[in-house]
Amino acid sequence: MATTTKEISIGDLGARSHGAEPTLQGETMALNVGPSHPTTHGVLRLKMELDGDIVKSCDPVLGYLHRGDEKIAENMTYNQFVPYTDRLDYLAPLANNVAYAMAVEKLAALEVPDRCQAIRVLCCELARISSHLLGIGVYGMDAGAWTVFMYTFTEREKLYTLFEELTGARFTTSYTRIGGVARDIPDGWLGRVLEFCKGVLPVLDQVDKLLTRNRIFMDRTVGVGAISKEDAITYGLTGPNLRACGVDLDLRKDKPYLGYEKFDFEVPVGTAGDCYDRYLMRAEEVRQSVSIIRQCIDQFPEGSYYAEDAKKIFAPQKAKVLTSMEELIQNFMIVTEGPQIPAGEVYFEAENPKGALGFFIVSKGGGVPYRLKIRGPSFCNLSILEKMIPGHYMTDITVILGSLDFVMGECDR
Amino acid sequence: MEFLDASLPYIMPIVYAVLMISVFMGLCSYSVLAERKVSSWIQGRVGPNRTRVPLVGHIPILGNVMTGLGLFQPVADGLKFLFKEEIVPGHVNKGYYYLAPIIALAPALTTMVVLPFGRYVDADGITQPLVLANVDLGMLIILGISSLGVYGIVLAGWSSNSKYPFLGGVRASAQMISYELAMGLALLPVFMWAASPGYYDSEGLFVEGSRYGMSLFGVVQSQQAAWTILWQPLSALLFLVALFAETNRLPFDMAESETDLVGGFHTEYGCFKFGLFFVAEYAHIIMGSGIFVLLFLGGWNFLPWVADPWGDGIFGSVLSVAWFMAKVFFMIFFFIWMRWTLPRFRYDQVMSLGWKILLPLAVGNLVLNTIIIALYDTLTR
Structure with missing residues (x-):
């Protein structure tokens, strides 16, 4: 290798060290x-x-987990696509199920009964708790605090048991149907949900003690990965990541669905938009979700868990199918042709744990969507990486990625 | 017989050394078990509880208890490392790659030679340390040799010829060099207090200079009344922090930091070579705990201001060793406890903590202690 020598005077050195x-x-x-x-x-x-x-x-x-969900949707009936929504944000499958079902119902202009709405609210909020518990835990793990992860994961296991009772599956729940949910809540389930809520708050307090005022954790996160309000809006961030930047946008408050307007809850909003704020957002949102769940269970409506008058959308009860001619035909039609959704276009967004999960559906009538487009919040949240990461230390990347709390299943779809 | 008598002084140290290494390696593997068990207890898990050795594991109640505590797990862990397929990536620098784990472990085992772990009373009624080599400069030897341990990590990072180990190696070397300064400076006040400016020999004459120098035995003997940590808390704190950094333990495990560097310096290592690194880490922890106990926690002395209750005979020696080991185990537990409680620093924060906080504090501490000692000596002489 050729080397060059260069004489450096004191003046040069001074110039180099000062202002250069x-x-x-x-x-x-x-x-x-x-x-x-x-x-x-x-x-x-x-x-x-x-x-x-x-x-x-x-x-x-991106793209290592691409499965072509949107194309797959065009080849199956609306209900058959529900299991695919499990695999979007696989840390909160119930919330995805609900968002998808509501998008289709919006297209069909279908109102679900109060009880169904309440069940769905419970699903969404439990899913939010599940997702945020993992978010906080993994975030702690990224910062080196393994124990936090184990604490929150223990709570998630209890949550999975609740999901299993409700839906029959711990992970891939596939619980909603267009026009309702797959089955009514099991006996005593609400009590067990309340019990879980009672147990999750002390664990949050423990995590709080381990992380929130921990000097090392604060050194790692305060001021790291700060996103300005403007950038957050420009890059289309949603969910806790957006609210951490000081933008007060929560679809549950701003465009209430599922009767969220009836519940009294706060939307935490950050100031700095750094990794620390994003952690605080999630912790507070879990507390708010617990409060929503308690209010919801307090006045849990009686009635049907599916839209009974939507004869062409929700398959009738099995007992009736076996005894009544009309219901038999109805069941046959829905199973073979799919729920009959009128032609049109619709876009529906729900406030999912990771941000706004949107479904854009074009229907030409019949039981199969003509086109289905998913707006994955993780995908949009990750778009800011390119702008955000440069200038940080290599070690900060773990914390930044952990704080953005993304799921690749939703990113790549 | 004559030959045996003549060669005994040479054979016995070797026997002792082999004995000590076996005990020490046993301790290492059981501190791995301790790490796994304590971490699982901290995290509300069960930890290793399935490994069962035939016959021993089937003793009615005892066998189940031992299995449940995972007492056979270290055997399984060790054998696993031995029997794994040895995979050497094609891109490594072979010589250094094989050398690195050896260099990582050797210093920890070498420093063991000068580490006293108990006391006995010899025929003349003088208390002597139980140690392989009672060297006056014991602490200097330990500092010198243990700092060679970083070469193992640097070599591993460099010879792996891969980016993550490289970053880990670079970080480790910078970190260890920075913290060694603070560590050495934090130690000096302890020795300054332990070493009096002179002593009266057996004939009642004043002899200039210290009786013990930098010998660890001397420091322990000087703590018969009060442990150093009670009146040198700052030195103890500085030394402890530096010790965490030197042993590469969380919150200072920059070299390993598994979330961003995958495995740090040992990313490309597998099977027994990884096992050696693993053992080296625990060997350093045990050595560090031992040194901390000797310097600050009174070594084998019973409790502050309480005379040792054990006698002079062999039984007394055994008790002193046991008490020393109990303190060491507590320190090992402390290391594990910290690891599973705290998050990890960022690399630059480690460096600024070392240079901007620990080093000035250590220097200030040294100066302050020097002044106090000088005043004390002047006033009491």
Whole structure:
């Protein structure tokens, strides 16, 4: 290698040390993080350029988990697509089920009974707790605090048991149907939900003690990965990540669905938009969800758990199918042709744990959507990575990714 | 017989050394078990409780208790490392790659030589330390040799020829060098207090200079009344923090930091070579705990201001060793406890903590203690 020598005077040195732009003294290093790496929570891949320990540029590569869900939707009836929504944000499948069913119902201009709405509210909020518990736990783990993860995960296990009682599956719930839910809540389930709510708050307090005022945790997160209000809106962030930046937007408050306007709850809003704020958002949202669940169970409506008058959409009860001619035909039609949804276009967004999950559905009538487009909040939330990561330390990336709390299943669809 | 008598002084140290290494390695593997068990208790899990050795594990009640406590787990862990397929990535620098785990473990085992772990009373009625080599400069040797341990990590990071280990190696070397300074400075006041400016020999004459120098035995003997930690809390704190950094334990495990560097310096290591790194980490923890106990927690001395209740005979020696080990176990527990409670620092925060906080504090502490000692000596002389 050819070497060049250069005489440096004291003046040069002075000029260099004072006011001179800190220029790169050597080569940058290309570092590939992922798609299989402990910090990426799935199959996100980051192509980075490092200057020492500082990231110069970051290029996120998505698509390793692409399954073509949107295309698949065009080839099956509306109800058959419900299991696919489980696999979007697989940490809160119930909330996805609900959002999807509501989108289709909006297209069909179908009102579900109060009891069904209440069940769905419970589903959404339990899913939110489940997702945020994992979010906080994994975030703690990313920062090096493994124990937090174990504490929150223990609570999630209890939650899964509740899901199992309700839906028959711990993970892939597939609970909603267009026009209702798959089955009514089991006996005594509401009591067990309340019991869980009682148990989850002390665990949150424990996590609070371990992290919130922990000097190391604060050093790692305060001021790291700050997003300005403007950027957050420009990049289409939603959910806790957006609210952490100081934008008060929560679809449950601003565009109430499922009767959320009846519940008294606060929407936490951050100030700095940094990793620390995003952690606080999630912790507070769990508390608010618990309060919503308690209010919901307090006045749990009686009645039917599905829209009884939607004869062409919700399959009738099995007992009736076997005894009544009309119901037999109805059942046959819905099973073979799918729920009959009128032609039209609809876009519906629900406030999911990760942000606004939207479904855009084009129907030409019949039981199969003509086109279904999913707006995955994780996908939009990750779009800011390219702008946000450069300038941070390599180690900060774990904390930033953890604080954004994304799920690749929803990102790649 | 004559030959045996002549060679006994040479053979016995070797026997002792082998004995000590076996005990020490046993301790290492059981501290791995302790880590797994304590962490699982902290996190509300059960931990390893399935490994059962034939015959022993089937003793009616005892066998079940031992299995439940995972007492056979270290055997399984060790054998697993031995029997795993040895995979060496094609891109590594072979020589250094094989050398690194050895260099990582060797210093911890070497420092063991000068670490006293108990006391006995010899035929003349003088208390002597139980140690392989009672060296006056014991602490210097420990500091010197244990700082060689970083070479293992740097070599591992470098020879792996891969980016994550490289970053881990670089971070580890910078971190260890920075914290060694604070560590050494935090120790000095302890030795300054332990080493009096002079002593009266057996004939009642004043002899200039210290009786013990930097010997660890001397420090322990000087703590018969009050433990150092009680009147040198700052030194103890500084030393403890530096110790955490030196042993690469969370919150300072920059070299490993598994969430961003995958496995840090040992990412490319598998099977027994990884096992050696693993054992080295625990060996360093045990050594560090031992040194901390000797310097600050009174070594084998019973309790502050309480005379040792054990006698002079062999039984007394055994009790002193047991008491020392109990303190060491507490320190190991403390290490584990911290690891499963705290999050991890960022690399630059580790460096600024070391240089901007620990080092000035250590220097200030040293200066302050020097002044106090000088005043004390002047006034009491």
